[in-house]
Amino acid sequence: MIQVNGLTKDYGARRAIANLTFDAEQGEIVGFLGPNGAGKTTTMRILTGYMPPTEGTATVAGYDVVEESLEVRKRVGYLPETVPLYTDMTALDYLKFMADLRHIPNSRERAYETLERVNLSDRADGYIGNFSKGMRQRMGLAQALIHRPEVLILDEPTIGLDPAQVVEMRSVIREIGKDRTVLLSTHILPEAQQICDRVLIINKGSIVAEDTPENLQSRLVGSQRVILRVRGDSDGLTARIAKIKGVHDVEAKSDGSIEFEFAAGQDIRPQVAKAVIQGGYDLLEMRPIGLSLEEIFLELTRDNASGKKSS
Amino acid sequence: MRNIWTIAKREYDHYFISPIAYVVAFMILLTIGIIFAINIYFFMQNAFQSYGQTPDMSALTGAFAFLLVLSVPALTMRLISDEARMGTLELLLTAPLRDFELVAGKWLGAFLFILTILAVTLVYPIILNSLVNPGIDQQLMMSSYLGIILVAAAFLALGVGISALFTNQVAAFFVTLSAFVFLWWLIGFPASVLQGSASEVLQYLDMKTHFYNALNVGNIKLADLVYFVSLIALGLFIGTTAVETRRWR
Secondary structure, X not given: OEEEEEEEEEEOOEEEEEEEEEEEOOOOEEEEEOOOOOOHHHHHHHHOOOOOOOEEEEEEOOEEOOOOHHHHXXXXXXXXXXXXXXXXXXXXXXXXXXXXXXXXXXXXXXXXXXXXXXXXXXHOOOEHHHOOHHHHHHHHHHHHHOOOOOEEEEEOOOOOOOHHHHHHHHHHHHHHOOOOEEEEEEXXXXXXXXXXXXXXXXXXXXXXXXXXXXXXXXXXXXXXXXXXXXXXXXXXHHHHHHXXXXXXXXXXXXXXXXXXXXXXXXXXXXXXXXXXXXXXXXXXXXXXXXXXXXXXXXXXXXXXXXXXXXX | OHHHHHHHHHHHHHHOOOHHHHHHHHHHHHHXXXXXXXXXXXXXXXXXXXXXXXXXXXXXXXXXXXXXXXXXXXXXOOOOHHHHHHOHHHHHHOOOOOHHHHHHHHHHHHHHHHHHHHHHOOHHHHHHHHHOOOOOOHHXXXXXXXXXXXXXXXXXXXXXXXXXOOOOHHHHHHHHHHHHHHHHXXXXXXXXXXXXXXXXXXXHHOHHHHHHOOHHHOOOOHHHHHHHHHHHHHHHHHHHHHHHHHHHO
């Protein structure tokens, strides 16, 4: 559905995205994850036919975004980061206008149906200027959905929403993503984990990692490191822990704490706790350190070096 | 064509909820009304003293053209600049809509609004026609109205084009006003001072001569029509190019 090949965009001397290559299949929700200024919006603007790339090609639904821009725009629904609304129009009039621009027959009925879909039908005659942030975001989504597009491109769809609205927006996106291609950008990791089938981590205009959220986690978090603290002296405990199956790299730190690792996915902390108690030690603390998806993300996006975190 | 109409219709509707549009309409209609009343008064005075000419509409249409210089910038300033400021331009530029259709639609919407105001002023020739025996010169009246329509269309096209160059509507207003003042008045001075072909070119560019000396006195010439149509094309071209340029920045 979406194919991006060697996409590069320069703003004057500044390179916003460099040699980006990825694709997205039908029925797939792809998350575009990256810090602000990483090039997410630029990529989306190119895919929606808003601006041409400096180099490289991109096709959406089989049409080139530069050569067949109008065909692409007919098939793409786009929610920009700043939700583009005419505040002096009513919700229904606004959607009818968007439907007319897309030559939808019976545009008024379609506008009403779309309002129902985003739960705003009770405010059909309300002026958009009086809408809350969450309602405006839903109006923006309605505008992107009105022509039932094959491809949906959403730039930060949950930004500025309250927690209940975020949950609602995510469920709407998941629902839509069942039979359509959705490309959404976010800088919220749990969001990408929850909604997306696949995640692209982008930083400084390049993709630094690409996989399913689960694979990304297990691939990047080869093993889980845990810090353990007991009251008083921890002599002998190191050896005791090292004996537990699955534990490796046990290390007694100078401050009396002990660090050890185990393979991600097989949590053996209960066994460790048991061993500590059976050994007569008072367990004060045991917590995993580092390498949550958040930290991987930070790690990958801090410097431009890609690659796996060595474990 | 359908897209142009969709954009034009939204723009036309928008004028009826916009305070600036009401102020402009009020200013134009009030001024025209006062001028009409004064004209009738003087024609009647002259008629009692049995001299003077038959009253016609050229004084009113002449004033209308002058008012356009001041009011069109207020009507066109926000047309595209405000879309850019509010971010809705991104919506229109990612909709299946050609850049030209967007610009032409904006122009058409504003043009229809001016035509609406102009339609209201048709009460004056109707009143005048009933006062004058055997009626006013209708050919002259139609020529004058055609002149107004062409001046408005040309000004609006230039206004839309200039609006597309800006994100700030106040900047668009003043640049548009300056362009109109230049085309309407300032260009006449070098045209009268210079000699030879430079003078002829400048004279041709002087908009008021195409109106006051031609259409508003019932003289419809191809050269004047070409002049106005060229300006409309120029304005829409500037607008389309400016919108396209926004995509590249």
